[in-house]
Amino acid sequence: MAVERFSIEQFRKRTAKVGWTAEYDDGAQHIFERQIYNSGNGTTTSIIVHTSIDIWSGVARDTAKDSIRVSVIHRAHGHERAFKIRERAHWVTRTAGWEERLLDLIRFYWGKVKEKGYERCECGGVAVPIPKKKSSKWYRVCLTCDEWKGWC
Numbered sequence: 756m757a758v759e760r761f762s763i764e765q766f767r768k769r770t771a772k773v774g775w776t777a778e779y780d781d782g783a784q785h786i787f788e789r790q791i792y793n794s795g796n797g798t799t800t801s802i803i804v805h806t807s808i809d810i811w812s813g814v815a816r817d818t819a820k821d822s823i824r825v826s827v828i829h830r831a832h833g834h835e836r837a838f839k840i841r842e843r844a845h846w847v848t849r850t851a852g853w854e855e856r857l858l859d860l861i862r863f864y865w866g867k868v869k870e871k872g873y874e875r876c877e878c879g880g881v882a883v884p885i886p887k888k889k890s891s892k893w894y895r896v897c898l899t900c901d902e903w904k905g906w907c
């Protein structure tokens with residue numbers, strides 16, 4: 756199947772349903788972000804999408820290996836923890852129907868984080884859910900004081 760080379764305007768339009776909360780770039784490609792959690796006192800979680808859209812041309816790269824990639828980032832007071840979820844591929848190939856597959860993957864990531872949940876910490880911060888590397892286990896850790904809160 757042919758790889759689609761969409762522009763940044765097309766990407767915005769075709770994924771508007773996500774309700775993006777930020778757009779920026781990493782010096783090479785455009786990145787879109789959807790905040791999915793806000794503790795109200797400094798801890799947030801966002802789903803990050805690396806679009807494969809080149810910042811110079813404004814168009815998706817022409818090689819098939821540059822897929823759209825999804826990850827999660829927790830942030831708190833200057834700390835951040837980014838991760839991918841191992842239970843499913845974290846990328847979407849840019850062939851026909853990519854918008855639906857991307858929405859589906861975002862929903863999966865969102866649902867997984869929500870299912871694992873958050874916990875208030877005695878320090879006033881929030882313990883966030885993080886998957887253990889090379890495992891399907893998750894744990895919570897406070898991003899403010901680093902206290903381990905156990906498996907979740």
Ligand SMILES: [Zn+2]
Pocket residue numbers: 876877878879880881897898899900901902
């Ligand atoms: Zn804490």
